[in-house]
Amino acid sequence: MNLNWNYIYESLPLYGEAMWLxxxxxxxxxxxxxxxxxxxxxLQHYQVKGVQTVITAYIELSRNTPLLVQLFFLYYGxxxxxxxxxxxxxxxxxxxxxxxSYMAEAxxxxxxxxxxxxxxxxxSIGLSRLQLARHVVMPQAFAISIPSLGANAIFLLKExxxxxxxxxxxxxxxxxxxxxxFYRTEESLLLLVAAYLVLIxxxxxxxxxxxxxxxxxxxGD
Amino acid sequence: xxxxxxxxxxxxxxxxxxxxxxxxxxxxxxxxxxxxTVILGPSGCGKSTLLRCLNGLESVQGGxxxxxxxxxxxxxxxxxxxxxxIGMVFQSYDLFPHLTVIxxxxxxxxxxxxxxxxxxxxxxxxxxxxxxxxxxKNSYPRExxxxxxxxxxxxxxxxxNPDIMLFDEVTASLDPEMVREVLDVIRGLADQGMTMLIVTxxxxxxxxxxxxxxxxxxxxISEIAAPEQFFTKPQSERxxxxxxxxxxDH
Numbered sequence: 515m516n517l518n519w520n521y522i523y524e525s526l527p528l529y530g531e532a533m534w535l536x537x538x539x540x541x542x543x544x545x546x547x548x549x550x551x552x553x554x555x556x557l558q559h560y561q562v563k564g565v566q567t568v569i570t571a572y573i574e575l576s577r578n579t580p581l582l583v584q585l586f587f588l589y590y591g592x593x594x595x596x597x598x599x600x601x602x603x604x605x606x607x608x609x610x611x612x613x614x615s616y617m618a619e620a621x622x623x624x625x626x627x628x629x630x631x632x633x634x635x636x637x638s639i640g641l642s643r644l645q646l647a648r649h650v651v652m653p654q655a656f657a658i659s660i661p662s663l664g665a666n667a668i669f670l671l672k673e674x675x676x677x678x679x680x681x682x683x684x685x686x687x688x689x690x691x692x693x694x695x696f697y698r699t700e701e702s703l704l705l706l707v708a709a710y711l712v713l714i715x716x717x718x719x720x721x722x723x724x725x726x727x728x729x730x731x732x733x734g735d
Numbered sequence: 736x737x738x739x740x741x742x743x744x745x746x747x748x749x750x751x752x753x754x755x756x757x758x759x760x761x762x763x764x765x766x767x768x769x770x771x772t773v774i775l776g777p778s779g780c781g782k783s784t785l786l787r788c789l790n791g792l793e794s795v796q797g798g799x800x801x802x803x804x805x806x807x808x809x810x811x812x813x814x815x816x817x818x819x820x821i822g823m824v825f826q827s828y829d830l831f832p833h834l835t836v837i838x839x840x841x842x843x844x845x846x847x848x849x850x851x852x853x854x855x856x857x858x859x860x861x862x863x864x865x866x867x868x869x870x871x872k873n874s875y876p877r878e879x880x881x882x883x884x885x886x887x888x889x890x891x892x893x894x895x896n897p898d899i900m901l902f903d904e905v906t907a908s909l910d911p912e913m914v915r916e917v918l919d920v921i922r923g924l925a926d927q928g929m930t931m932l933i934v935t936x937x938x939x940x941x942x943x944x945x946x947x948x949x950x951x952x953x954x955x956i957s958e959i960a961a962p963e964q965f966f967t968k969p970q971s972e973r974x975x976x977x978x979x980x981x982x983x984d985h
Binding site for chain 2 (some may be wrong): 642
């Protein structure tokens with residue numbers, strides 16, 4: 515295979531820009547997903563009446579529809595009822611809608627993995643429900659959830675690759691465009707894979723480091 | 736035991752059901768200040784459930800539990816308040832794994848009772864000293880043996896300054912050589928006049944520490960007797976049978 519290194523070199527600034535867009539999207543999507551997930555899992559765990567049905571419906575809808583369809587709905591559907599959002603907002607809302615339910619499920623499994631005895635011994639020293647969550651359940655649930663939260667973060671970063679559907683120039687969309695214009699398929703795909711690896715590998719290492727650190731602080735193993 | 740001591744707990748016609756199953760049936764029991772009541776009975780007889788009802792961890796379907804005259808079966812009961820006076824220690828210790836020994840002990844006094852940090856710390860250290868674990872105050876539960884964890888769990892409950900302590904098979908998951916160190920702590924509490932309800936399978940301990948034995952069978956109290964009497968000539972056939980099994984084992 516004969517790679518045109520000059521082409522690769524000249525494309526680098528474009529890939530740099532697209533990477534920056536992917537990073538911004540992923541950052542906000544992960545952050546908001548964590549918030550949505552945390553709130554949803556707590557509301558669901560404490561079985562707040564009424565809210566619980568809404569959350570179950572949200573989780574099912576979010577997990578059982580493709581992100582692409584969710585984005586189409588936000589970008590092409592909502593303007594029909596007078597709600598306009600920029601491409602960037604649509605992408606962040608869409609990714610958060612998707613990621614929130616995955617994060618909620620990760621938090622939920624962490625909360626449920628905290629042994630019943632922990633809750634009872636917390637109650638037996640007179641802690642309120644809120645204090646129990648704050649001092650006993652959540653610190654342990656969070657440590658248990660970290661591996662799946664991390665997997666979801668990486669999943670969301672990879673899912674940013676569909677935002678080209680609403681005309682955002684992310685890494686995947688850029689590559690598709692460049693291939694269409696210059697027919698440098700090998701070079702462009704190589705750059706694409708390299709760019710995702712440059713983003714995801716450090717994130718992945720960071721997450722396993724965090725996992726070890728938190729697990730040790732919480733459980734010492 | 737002076738029968739004139741104040742009655743702390745008065746359980747009347749207590750009924751507890753799990754669905755159709757009747758777990759506690761017409762339980763009547765009085766507990767006086769300073770009294771050590773040991774509850775014996777075969778597995779599944781309801782003895783642990785009875786303790787859990789006294790700590791608000793189980794709902795009850797009938798009867799009343801009076802603590803210093805306050806009815807705990809009232810749905811409006813402020814269990815957070817009551818639990819500060821009725822401490823409980825569990826079979827599986829249930830220390831908080833993410834907190835050090837001292838933080839485990841201080842969580843209740845600081846967050847629930849909102850006491851002064853210095854004063855609570857001083858008491859916690861005194862209690863740790865008493866159970867011989869002051870040097871482990873900055874350890875995490877994972878670094879302790881089962882017997883040490885259980886002693887810490889006892890200190891955690893004691894640091895709330897309860898009137899009554901409930902012990903639910905606290906030595907049942909310990910290796911034999913660690914049982915003694917935990918029982919010694921409980922014996923020390925008895926000597927100091929702590930009011931206690933103890934569910935256990937340690938017959939020798941029951942005999943020497945208990946002021947009286949309550950024998951529960953199939954959810955009913957079938958016998959309340961002084962230890963000497965219970966262990967030498969129990970009144971009911973079931974109690975005799977129960978003791979025979981333990982004799983056989985040891």
